[in-house]
Amino acid sequence: MELLDKLSILTDAAKYDVACTSSGVDRPGQPGMLGNAARAGICHSFAADGRCISLLKVLMSNDCAYDCAYCVNRRSVDGPRATFTPEELVRLTIGFYRRNYIEGLFLSSAVVKNPDHTCEQMLAVLKLLRERERFNGYIHVKAIPGTSPRLTHQLGLYADRMSVNIELPSQASLALLAPQKSKEKILGPMGQIRDTIAESRYELARYKGAPAFAPAGQSTQMIIGATPETDRQILLLSEGLYKKYQLKRVFFSAYMPVVADRNLPARNTPPPLLREHRLYQADWLLRFYGFEARELLDEDRPDFDPLLDPKCGWALRHMEQFPVEINRAPYEMLLRVPGIGVKSAQRIRAARRYQALDFAALKKLGVVLKRARFFILCNGKSASPLPMDNPLLIAGAVADRGERIRKTVPPEQLTFFPPTKEDDVKCLTGQL
Amino acid sequence: MPDRTALVYRYDGTYAGLLCCAAECFRDKRLPADIQPLDEPQGTLLPVKAIATDEALARRVELSAEKRISRRARRMLREAFLTCMEHKEMRMIRFLLLGYKYGDRVRMLTTNEDVYEILQALRYLNNEANRYIEFTRFSDLGEFLAAEIAPNNNVLPLVAPHFCDRFPAENLMIFDKTHGLGFLHRRGGEREFFQADALTLPPPSEEEAAYRALWKNFYRTVAVEGRENPNLRRTHMPMRYWAEMTEMRDAVPIHK
Ligand code: SF4
Numbered sequence: 251m252e253l254l255d256k257l258s259i260l261t262d263a264a265k266y267d268v269a270c271t272s273s274g275v276d277r278p279g280q281p282g283m284l285g286n287a288a289r290a291g292i293c294h295s296f297a298a299d300g301r302c303i304s305l306l307k308v309l310m311s312n313d314c315a316y317d318c319a320y321c322v323n324r325r326s327v328d329g330p331r332a333t334f335t336p337e338e339l340v341r342l343t344i345g346f347y348r349r350n351y352i353e354g355l356f357l358s359s360a361v362v363k364n365p366d367h368t369c370e371q372m373l374a375v376l377k378l379l380r381e382r383e384r385f386n387g388y389i390h391v392k393a394i395p396g397t398s399p400r401l402t403h404q405l406g407l408y409a410d411r412m413s414v415n416i417e418l419p420s421q422a423s424l425a426l427l428a429p430q431k432s433k434e435k436i437l438g439p440m441g442q443i444r445d446t447i448a449e450s451r452y453e454l455a456r457y458k459g460a461p462a463f464a465p466a467g468q469s470t471q472m473i474i475g476a477t478p479e480t481d482r483q484i485l486l487l488s489e490g491l492y493k494k495y496q497l498k499r500v501f502f503s504a505y506m507p508v509v510a511d512r513n514l515p516a517r518n519t520p521p522p523l524l525r526e527h528r529l530y531q532a533d534w535l536l537r538f539y540g541f542e543a544r545e546l547l548d549e550d551r552p553d554f555d556p557l558l559d560p561k562c563g564w565a566l567r568h569m570e571q572f573p574v575e576i577n578r579a580p581y582e583m584l585l586r587v588p589g590i591g592v593k594s595a596q597r598i599r600a601a602r603r604y605q606a607l608d609f610a611a612l613k614k615l616g617v618v619l620k621r622a623r624f625f626i627l628c629n630g631k632s633a634s635p636l637p638m639d640n641p642l643l644i645a646g647a648v649a650d651r652g653e654r655i656r657k658t659v660p661p662e663q664l665t666f667f668p669p670t671k672e673d674d675v676k677c678l679t680g681q682l
Numbered sequence: 683m684p685d686r687t688a689l690v691y692r693y694d695g696t697y698a699g700l701l702c703c704a705a706e707c708f709r710d711k712r713l714p715a716d717i718q719p720l721d722e723p724q725g726t727l728l729p730v731k732a733i734a735t736d737e738a739l740a741r742r743v744e745l746s747a748e749k750r751i752s753r754r755a756r757r758m759l760r761e762a763f764l765t766c767m768e769h770k771e772m773r774m775i776r777f778l779l780l781g782y783k784y785g786d787r788v789r790m791l792t793t794n795e796d797v798y799e800i801l802q803a804l805r806y807l808n809n810e811a812n813r814y815i816e817f818t819r820f821s822d823l824g825e826f827l828a829a830e831i832a833p834n835n836n837v838l839p840l841v842a843p844h845f846c847d848r849f850p851a852e853n854l855m856i857f858d859k860t861h862g863l864g865f866l867h868r869r870g871g872e873r874e875f876f877q878a879d880a881l882t883l884p885p886p887s888e889e890e891a892a893y894r895a896l897w898k899n900f901y902r903t904v905a906v907e908g909r910e911n912p913n914l915r916r917t918h919m920p921m922r923y924w925a926e927m928t929e930m931r932d933a934v935p936i937h938k
Contacts, residue, residue: 254899279847279848285848299915345896350829614793
C-alpha cells in the first residue's frame with residue numbers, strides 16, 4: 251500500500267480523538283538536535299471544521315483485535331485496514347516537522363494482536379525519533395489498556411505527554427460497550443503514570459541528568475452522550491480524576507454515531523455539541539476559577555441548562571452574593587462574576603491599585619460588560635438596566651437564547667471540539 | 683516640548699536613525715511637524731531637514747531611555763519600531779518624552795493617545811509574529827529550508843529566533859516579501875539579515891512535492907466531515923496567510 255493511502259486511512263481513524271494539543275512543556279532547542287517545545291503549545295493550521303492542527307495525529311494501526319461498540323475500528327466492522335511501519339511514521343514526522351507543518355507526533359493505536367505487541371511497535375517509533383533522529387519536538391502517546399507496566403513505563407520515558415482514555419463515564423457503560431476493557435485496566439496505567447511522573451519530578455529535582463517521564467503530564471478523554479450519565483456524574487468524575495490522578499486535562503468528546511448498535515444512540519442522532527460545550531465551560535470553572543463540581547450541579551439539578559453558561563447558572567442561584575463592588579471585591583469573587591474571565595479579573599486587580607475604577611475605566615481595560623453589568627457595582631453605582639432582585643429577569647437577559655444561541659453558539663458553529671487553539675492559552679483567557 | 687516647528691525631519695529609516703531624530707528634538711527643544719524615512723515617496727511642502735545617523739548618539743539615547751524610564755520601555759520602543767503603525771515616528775518620540783516625565787508608569791497611561799496607539803500596534807505586531815510562528819511553511823531545497831512570508835508588520839526579527847532555536851542543525855532562510863528583508867541561519871549558529879527586492883525559489887524537488895502532497899492529504903482527512911466551520915477557521919487562520927501556506931494555497935480566491 252502507498253504511504254499516501256496509509257496516511258489517509260490512519261488519519262481518518264484517529265480524527266475523532268480530541269486530546270490533541272502540544273502544550274505543557276517548555277524545552278529549548280539543543281545543538282545538533284531537531285526541535286523545541288513551547289509550554290503554551292503551537293497550532294500550525296486549522297482544519298475545515300475549525301479545529302487546531304498541532305500534531306501529526308494518526309493511529310499506528312487500525313487493525314483492531316477488540317470490539318468496542320462505539321468505535322469505527324472495531325473488529326466486526328468491514329473497512330480498509332492499515333498499519334504503519336515504524337520507519338514510515340518516523341519519515342512522516344520528521345518530514346512534516348522540518349517544514350513547520352506540525353509541533354510533533356500524537357500516536358495512538360488500535361490493538362494489533364495484543365496490547366503488548368502494539369505497545370512495542372509504538373515504542374519502536376518513539377525510540378527511532380528520539381535516539382536516531384535526535385527529535386526534540388513534542389510527542390503525545392496513548393497508553394493501551396492492558397499493556398504490561400514495563401512497556402508503559404518505557405513509552406513514558408520518550409513521550410512528553412501520555413494519556414489513557416477513560417472512554418465512558420461509568421463502569422456500567424464500559425462493561426456494556428467495551429467488554430474487553432475494564433475500569434481496572436484503564437485506571438491501572440493511569441495510576442502508574444501518575445506515580446512515575448511524581449518520581450521523575452523528584453529525581454529531576456535532585457540531579458539534572460535524570461530521565462524525564464512524560465514531563466507534560468497526562469490527560470484523558472471520555473465520550474459524552476453515548477451512555478445515560480448525567481452532567482453531574484461526569485463533572486464529579488472529572489473532578490475526581492483531576493485530584494486523584496493529577497491529570498492535566500480531561501477532554502470530552504460528543505458522541506458521533508459512527509456505527510449502529512442497539513446499545514447506542516441511533517445513527518442519525520446529532521452529536522450533543524452544546525452539552526459538550528457546557529461541560530468544557532464547567533471544566534474551566536473547576537480548573538481556573540476556583541469552583542467545585544458540587545457547587546455547579548446538585549442532585550435536583552443534575553444537568554446544565556442548555557441556555558445558560560454554568561457560571562451564569564451558578565450566579566443566578568446565588569444572587570445574595572451579588573452585586574459585587576469592583577473596587578473592593580476579593581480577586582476570588584471577581585472570578586465568579588459572569589462575563590469576567592481570568593484575564594479581566596487580573597487586569598481589574600492590577601488597575602484598581604492606581605485608581606478607583608468606573609464603568610468607562612472597565613471598558614478601557616477590555617472588560618466586556620454585556621453580562622457583568624447585572625452583577626457588579628463601580629463605586630457603589632450600578633449599570634444594570636434591570637432590577638437586581640429578580641434572578642428570572644436577569645436570567646432572561648444573560649441566557650444564550652433564540653437569535654443569540656443560533657448566532658453565537660449554534661451547535662454546528664461551536665468549536666466542534668474544545669477550542670484547542672492550544673487549549674490552555676484559550677482556557678486561561680476564556681471569558682466565562 | 684509642545685511647540686511644533688514647520689519642519690519635517692527625514693532619516694535613513696533605521697531605528698538608530700530615529701533615535702538620532704529624537705536627540706535632535708531634545709537639542710532643538712521643539713518637535714518637528716513630522717518625521718519621515720528617506721524612501722517615503724510622497725514629498726512635503728514643508729522644509730525638510732535631513733538627520734544623519736550616528737550610531738554612538740543613538741546608543742546614548744537608548745541607554746538614557748533605559749536609565750530614565752525603564753528597561754521595559756526601551757524594549758517597547760524597539761518593538762514599536764517594527765510595527766506598521768501610522769505616524770509611528772512621531773508617536774514614539776512623544777512616548778519617549780512622556781516617559782522622561784512619568785517614568786515607567788508611562789506604559790500604563792492608556793488615556794494618552796500615543797501610548798494607547800503604541801500598545802495597540804504592539805499587540806498587533808505580537809499577534810502577527812505568533813501567527814508566523816504557526817503558519818510559516820518551509821520547503822526543503824536541498825541546501826536550505828526556505829520560507830516566504832508576507833507580514834504587515836516587520837515581524838522577522840521577532841520570528842527568526844524561534845526558528846533558530848527550533849532548527850539548530852539546519853540551514854534556514856526566511857524572506858519577508860513585504861519589507862524586502864531576509865534572514866539566514868546556518869547550521870552551526872551563524873545568522874544574518876539581508877535586504878533584497880525579490881527572491882525566486884527553485885521549483886520543488888520530487889521529494890518536496892511528495893511531502894507537500896502527504897501534508898495536504900493529512901490536512902483534508904483530519905477534518906471531521908459534516909462539521910465544516912469556515913468562520914471559525916478564518917478567525918483562527920485569516921485568509922491573508924493562506925497564499926504562503928502549503929495546505930491552503932489552492933483555496934485562495936483569485937480575486938481578493
Ligand atoms: S480497542 Fe480502541 S481501536 Fe479497538 S475497538 Fe476498542 S476503541 Fe476501537
